[in-house]
Amino acid sequence: MRIPSLAGWIFAAAFTVIAAREHLARGGPRLARSIASNSSNNPRDAEATLLLYAYASRTMPKGATVTALKPRSRGEDMMVARITHGQLPYQRVVPQHALQPGQTPPDYVLTFGAPLADPRYAHAYETRIGALWKRMQ
Amino acid sequence: MIGARFVLLTLALPLLGSYARRFGNVRELPWSARLPVYFATGLFTIVAEMFVLTALGVQWSAAWLLPLPILLSLLPPYRRAEVAAPQKRDAILLIAIIALAILVSSVLAGALTSGDYVIFWGTKGQRFGQTHTLDYAFTLDPNHYMHPDYPPLVPFFYAWTMLGGDGAFDWWGGILSAPMFLGLGVAAVWGFGRYAGIRVAGPMAALFASSYALFYIRNAVAGNAEPALHFFETIALCALTCWRDRENEHNAIAAIALAGVTLTKVEGGVFVAIVLLLTCLSRSRWKVGILPVLTLSSWLLFGYVHGLTDTYVPREDLSIRYLVPTAREMVKELALRLHYTPWIAAAVILISGRAHRAMPYVLASLGFIAFLLSVYTRAEPHLDWSAGRTLMTPLLLFYFAALAAHRPQAQPALVA
Numbered sequence: 279m280r281i282p283s284l285a286g287w288i289f290a291a292a293f294t295v296i297a298a299r300e301h302l303a304r305g306g307p308r309l310a311r312s313i314a315s316n317s318s319n320n321p322r323d324a325e326a327t328l329l330l331y332a333y334a335s336r337t338m339p340k341g342a343t344v345t346a347l348k349p350r351s352r353g354e355d356m357m358v359a360r361i362t363h364g365q366l367p368y369q370r371v372v373p374q375h376a377l378q379p380g381q382t383p384p385d386y387v388l389t390f391g392a393p394l395a396d397p398r399y400a401h402a403y404e405t406r407i408g409a410l411w412k413r414m415q
Numbered sequence: 416m417i418g419a420r421f422v423l424l425t426l427a428l429p430l431l432g433s434y435a436r437r438f439g440n441v442r443e444l445p446w447s448a449r450l451p452v453y454f455a456t457g458l459f460t461i462v463a464e465m466f467v468l469t470a471l472g473v474q475w476s477a478a479w480l481l482p483l484p485i486l487l488s489l490l491p492p493y494r495r496a497e498v499a500a501p502q503k504r505d506a507i508l509l510i511a512i513i514a515l516a517i518l519v520s521s522v523l524a525g526a527l528t529s530g531d532y533v534i535f536w537g538t539k540g541q542r543f544g545q546t547h548t549l550d551y552a553f554t555l556d557p558n559h560y561m562h563p564d565y566p567p568l569v570p571f572f573y574a575w576t577m578l579g580g581d582g583a584f585d586w587w588g589g590i591l592s593a594p595m596f597l598g599l600g601v602a603a604v605w606g607f608g609r610y611a612g613i614r615v616a617g618p619m620a621a622l623f624a625s626s627y628a629l630f631y632i633r634n635a636v637a638g639n640a641e642p643a644l645h646f647f648e649t650i651a652l653c654a655l656t657c658w659r660d661r662e663n664e665h666n667a668i669a670a671i672a673l674a675g676v677t678l679t680k681v682e683g684g685v686f687v688a689i690v691l692l693l694t695c696l697s698r699s700r701w702k703v704g705i706l707p708v709l710t711l712s713s714w715l716l717f718g719y720v721h722g723l724t725d726t727y728v729p730r731e732d733l734s735i736r737y738l739v740p741t742a743r744e745m746v747k748e749l750a751l752r753l754h755y756t757p758w759i760a761a762a763v764i765l766i767s768g769r770a771h772r773a774m775p776y777v778l779a780s781l782g783f784i785a786f787l788l789s790v791y792t793r794a795e796p797h798l799d800w801s802a803g804r805t806l807m808t809p810l811l812l813f814y815f816a817a818l819a820a821h822r823p824q825a826q827p828a829l830v831a
Contacts, residue, residue: 286618289760293625312524315527359559362537367583373558
């Protein structure tokens with residue numbers, strides 16, 4: 279076997295073995311429940327978040343207005359809004375400031391990490407990671 | 416899991432790009448090279464149409480997008496060409512197949528999904544697919560600012576896969592496109608290499624597949640623009656490197672692929688500039704630059720008119736005084752957490768060939784590293800955040816240096 283072929287075999291095989299090892303280290307082959315079930319630094323929360331979004335997307339009426347937020351971490355509003363736009367394709371996502379007095383409140387609110395302290399909304403669904411709230415008035 | 420619409424509309428792209436058979440010697444390429452060429456041509460054609468329609472203020476639809484590529488694909492080729500000889504199986508490709516299977520398995524395990532995909536690549540694609548246009552008012556919105564200045568090819572690809580649907584993007588399809596792009600790139604390296612009589616085509620294809628599958632796993636790039644970027648870069652470099660009769664025989668394919676590179680990522684423009692400078696300034700190749708330069712200029716002009724130029728403006732904290740510490744960090748990152756072995760592997764293959772032929776590619780690789788260094792040279796460069804992803808492009812150039820070093824002198828027969 280010529281040197282280039284030998285080098286190709288050895289290095290390609292080595293990289294493939296390392297790839298297999300890293301795949302196994304992350305849990306190995308399986309069909310995940312969500313696209314991020316084993317990604318990020320906190321895969322358990324990532325999966326729970328996406329599954330809650332999936333539930334909300336299925337159950338809220340098409341065209342309903344909705345916003346999402348982390349009540350204890352409002353500095354992440356922009357990041358949460360980006361994800362919400364992607365995960366709720368059938369609803370109309372509005373900015374979190376729509377919850378402020380004087381604004382038109384959305385039909386639904388998704389909260390993560392803490393409950394929503396807003397008397398206009400009633401609890402509709404809850405998981406470990408967060409909850410879906412429906413406007414009552 | 417992945418839906419039928421995503422699969423069918425993705426499979427339609429090589430059919431819509433099959434008019435590439437009219438270019439040069441494309442019909443003489445083996446199927447393993449023709450399929451990626453058709454896919455690249457189809458994807459670029461659809462994306463270019465979407466971009467032009469956006470610039471004209473017209474919302475795209477199947478009625479707008481399909482006629483041109485279908486018409487072009489139905490036209491007969493300019494001339495009859497030799498039918499490509501069947502290719503001998505290459506045992507080393509088994510490694511490539513295993514590496515790609517590991518990558519697919521990792522994607523299906525939900526282990527490679529990039530945060531950027533969920534935050535903006537996929538979300539932008541979904542929005543563009545819903546509005547049938549590049550909705551820059553949405554991406555510019557300060558409530559959810561989504562890098563409106565990033566080139567649109569990947570979100571446009573995602574939007575294409577939503578055509579005729581209910582407005583929801585197939586998020587599984589998006590992440591599974593990462594192994595698809597890599598698989599097509601690997602097939603191109605093998606097919607083009609065999610066509611050009613390059614005996615190391617098999618080992619280089621296996622090296623490419625195994626190392627990039629590993630990088631994709633480590634850097635969790637599924638759904639991001641990197642896989643598409645590397646795909647277009649690979650097609651361009653295959654077209655420029657793997658010729659048989661004359662060096663300009665795949666000029667049209669190189670031009671289309673380089674144009675695709677410019678619309679995929681910001682650094683794609685630099686890649687194109689370096690490649691054009693080092694490999695396309697000869698009399699027979701200068702025309703390669705026309706389409707990519709036109710495409711990049713159009714995108715920049717569109718961005719300038721609509722205020723989408725953030726990333727193209729140098730950062731304020733760039734400073735020469737950070738050069739040395741950043742260069743030290745860059746040298747560490749070049750090891751790719753593999754003790755420099757990807758570079759060593761390609762270097763071993765390179766020096767066993769005609770090393771002088773590899774020089775333009777080596778210089779291009781060094782040029783791209785110099786560009787990255789200039790971008791990272793600031794107070795807090797954080798190479799550890801992104802260098803693992805950005806260094807895949809200069810490594811690809813170095814892989815092609817090894818391939819070029821083994822291109823035969825004169826017209827060889829197909830490797831039997």
